[in-house]
Amino acid sequence: MTHEEAQAALSGLSLDDPATLFRVGIGLLNADRPEELLETARAAALRHRDNPRLQQLLGLAARATGNSRLALDAFDRAARLAPADPLIAHSHARAALEAGEPATALFDRAARLSPQDASVVLGRIAAIAAAHSVDAAIDVLAPIVGKNALWFEGHRTLARLKGQQGLDPAESVIQALSQHPDQIDLHRELIAIRLEARDLDGADNAASIAFDQFGDQPWLAELCAHIASERGAFDQADKLFMALGPGRSLGLVAQRARHLIRANRPERAIELIEPWIENDDDRLLWPYLALAWRMTGDHRWTWLAGDERLIGVYDLGDQVGDLAVLADHLRGLHNAKGAPLDQSVRGGTQTDGNLLLRDEAPITGLRSRILEAVADYIAQLPPPESGHPFLIATRSPVRIAGSWSVRLVDDGFHADHIHSQGWISSAFYVSLPGGHDSAQCQGSEEGWLSLGEARDLVPELAPVRLVEPKPGRLVLFPSIMWHGTRPFPAGERLTVAFDIARPQQG
Structure with a gap:
C-alpha cells in the first residue's frame, strides 16, 4: 500500500462508523502505515470512548509509531472496557513493558486469558528480568523450557539470558538433545547458539556430531563452511563452499563473500556479489561489496560511501x-x-x-x-x-x-x-x-x-x-x-x- 492509497482509504471514512473504522485501520496497520492512521484513530477513540476496539486501534497505531505513553493509556482503557479479551490484555502488558512501567502482573493476567500463548510467556519473562533480575527470569523460564524440549524460541531466549550471566547458553538445548537425539532442528539450534556465543570450537564440534548423524545436509554444509572460514581454515572453507556450488540464496552468497574478503580475495568477492546485488533487499551484501571495492581501489566505493x-x-x-x-x-x-x-x-x-x-x-x-x-x-x-x-x-x-x-x-x-x-x-x-x-x-x-x-x-x-x-x-x-x-x-x-x-x- 502506497502513501496515496493509505490516504484514499482514510478519506472516505466516517467517525460514526466504528466497525468500518476498525477494519480499515487494521488494514493500514498490516500495510505498515501507522503514521497515516494515528490521527484518525485518535479522533475515533475520542468519539467512541466506550468502544474497546477503537481504543485498541489507537493503542496499536500509537505503539507502531513509537508513542508509548499514548499506547499504554489507550490499551489501559481498552482492557477496562474488555477485561476478558486476551489480545487486548497482551497488548496492554507489552505496552507497559515498553514504556518502562511494571508489567509482570499484567502479563500474569494475559497468561490467565491465553495460557498457551508462547509470546505471552516470553513477555512475562522479559518483565521479570526488568523488574527483578536476569537470574530471576532464568529461574522461571528454565523449567518451562525443560518441559517443552522442542520449544525453540524458548531455548533461544533462555540461551541469551544465560549468556549474559556467564552461564552455558546451550545447556537447555543439550538437555533436549539427550531426550531427542534425532531431532535435526535441535542440532541446528545448538550450532547457532555456539556461533552466537563466538564459541567456534563448540560450534565445530556440534556441526561434526550433526554431520556424523545426518550426513551431507545442505544447511549443515553451509554452516561447516562458515565455521571453517571463521576459524581461519581457508583451504577447508574453500572446498566446502566449492562443493555447495553456485550461490542458492543471498545468505549463502553473503557468507561466501565474507570468506573471500577474509581470505584476501576481494576480486572474487566482487564477481560473486555483483549478480546478486540488485536483489539485496535486506542489505546483506552491500557491506561486503563496500570492503571489496575499497580493497581493490574501485572508484564505485566513493559513490557508495565516500560523501x-x-x-x-x-x-x-x-x-x-x-x-x-x-x-x-x-x-x-x-x-x-x-x-x-x-x-x-x-x-x-x-x-x-x-x-x-x-x-x-x-x-x-x-x-x-x-x-x-x-x-x-x-x-x-x-x-x-x-x-x-x-x-x-x-x-x-x-x-x-x-x-x-x-x-x-x-x-x-x-x-x-x-x-x-x-x-x-x-x-x-x-x-x-x-x-x-x-x-x-x-x-x-x-x-x-x-x-x-x-x-x-x-x-x-x-x-x-x-x-x-x-x-x-x-x-x-x-x-x-x-x-x-x-x-x-x-x-x-x-x-x-x-x-x-x-x-x-x-
Missing part, C-alpha cells in the same frame, strides 16, 4: 538535560552481568528492549532532541541516487526501529559490525572514563568510534573516519557502514545507540 555528508556529528550536551542524571538512570537499567549473545559488545553490558520507548523523563527528553538531530541529518544528505542502498527517495516517516544503552568497562569495546536491518545508525555518548575530554586524550584514539573499518576481516584496511567521543556527542551514519570502537584502558564508557528504520519506498 562526507553521510557521517554527521552533533554536539548536544547542553540540549539534552543533565547528562549525570541520564547516566545514573541508564546504569539502573543495566541488570545483566555480561554482553548479550550475537552482539558487538565486548567487555560490557547492553540493555534489553527498545530504550527510547521508555516513558521516563531522562529518556523522553533525550529522545526528543535526538529525533531533531536526525531530522537535521536527513535534511542535509545528498539527493536520492538510483540503485543506492542508503540514498533512497522516500525518507520519512522517521521511526526508531531499536534502541539500547551499552555500558563498557575497562578494556571494553565494540567489535566492527553493521546493522543490515536499519537505515541510519548512531552512537550518543553519555559518560566517558575519568572525565575524558579532548585535551586529556588528544592523539590517543582511546574509545574513538571507527567508521568503515572491519578489523576482523581486513585488519590492514584503515578506517574511513575516526570520531572522538565526547559527552553529549551524537554520531549518525549509514547502518550498512562498518563501525566499531577503540577500547579505553580503564573506566566506564556509557552510550545510547539506536537505529532509524528504512522507510517504505512508494
Whole structure:
C-alpha cells in the first residue's frame, strides 16, 4: 500500500462508523502505515470512548509509531472496557513493558486469558528480568523450557539470558538433545547458539556430531563452511563452499563473500556479489561489496560511501538535560552481568528492549532532541541516487526501529559490525572514563568510534573516519557502514545507540 492509497482509504471514512473504522485501520496497520492512521484513530477513540476496539486501534497505531505513553493509556482503557479479551490484555502488558512501567502482573493476567500463548510467556519473562533480575527470569523460564524440549524460541531466549550471566547458553538445548537425539532442528539450534556465543570450537564440534548423524545436509554444509572460514581454515572453507556450488540464496552468497574478503580475495568477492546485488533487499551484501571495492581501489566505493555528508556529528550536551542524571538512570537499567549473545559488545553490558520507548523523563527528553538531530541529518544528505542502498527517495516517516544503552568497562569495546536491518545508525555518548575530554586524550584514539573499518576481516584496511567521543556527542551514519570502537584502558564508557528504520519506498 502506497502513501496515496493509505490516504484514499482514510478519506472516505466516517467517525460514526466504528466497525468500518476498525477494519480499515487494521488494514493500514498490516500495510505498515501507522503514521497515516494515528490521527484518525485518535479522533475515533475520542468519539467512541466506550468502544474497546477503537481504543485498541489507537493503542496499536500509537505503539507502531513509537508513542508509548499514548499506547499504554489507550490499551489501559481498552482492557477496562474488555477485561476478558486476551489480545487486548497482551497488548496492554507489552505496552507497559515498553514504556518502562511494571508489567509482570499484567502479563500474569494475559497468561490467565491465553495460557498457551508462547509470546505471552516470553513477555512475562522479559518483565521479570526488568523488574527483578536476569537470574530471576532464568529461574522461571528454565523449567518451562525443560518441559517443552522442542520449544525453540524458548531455548533461544533462555540461551541469551544465560549468556549474559556467564552461564552455558546451550545447556537447555543439550538437555533436549539427550531426550531427542534425532531431532535435526535441535542440532541446528545448538550450532547457532555456539556461533552466537563466538564459541567456534563448540560450534565445530556440534556441526561434526550433526554431520556424523545426518550426513551431507545442505544447511549443515553451509554452516561447516562458515565455521571453517571463521576459524581461519581457508583451504577447508574453500572446498566446502566449492562443493555447495553456485550461490542458492543471498545468505549463502553473503557468507561466501565474507570468506573471500577474509581470505584476501576481494576480486572474487566482487564477481560473486555483483549478480546478486540488485536483489539485496535486506542489505546483506552491500557491506561486503563496500570492503571489496575499497580493497581493490574501485572508484564505485566513493559513490557508495565516500560523501562526507553521510557521517554527521552533533554536539548536544547542553540540549539534552543533565547528562549525570541520564547516566545514573541508564546504569539502573543495566541488570545483566555480561554482553548479550550475537552482539558487538565486548567487555560490557547492553540493555534489553527498545530504550527510547521508555516513558521516563531522562529518556523522553533525550529522545526528543535526538529525533531533531536526525531530522537535521536527513535534511542535509545528498539527493536520492538510483540503485543506492542508503540514498533512497522516500525518507520519512522517521521511526526508531531499536534502541539500547551499552555500558563498557575497562578494556571494553565494540567489535566492527553493521546493522543490515536499519537505515541510519548512531552512537550518543553519555559518560566517558575519568572525565575524558579532548585535551586529556588528544592523539590517543582511546574509545574513538571507527567508521568503515572491519578489523576482523581486513585488519590492514584503515578506517574511513575516526570520531572522538565526547559527552553529549551524537554520531549518525549509514547502518550498512562498518563501525566499531577503540577500547579505553580503564573506566566506564556509557552510550545510547539506536537505529532509524528504512522507510517504505512508494
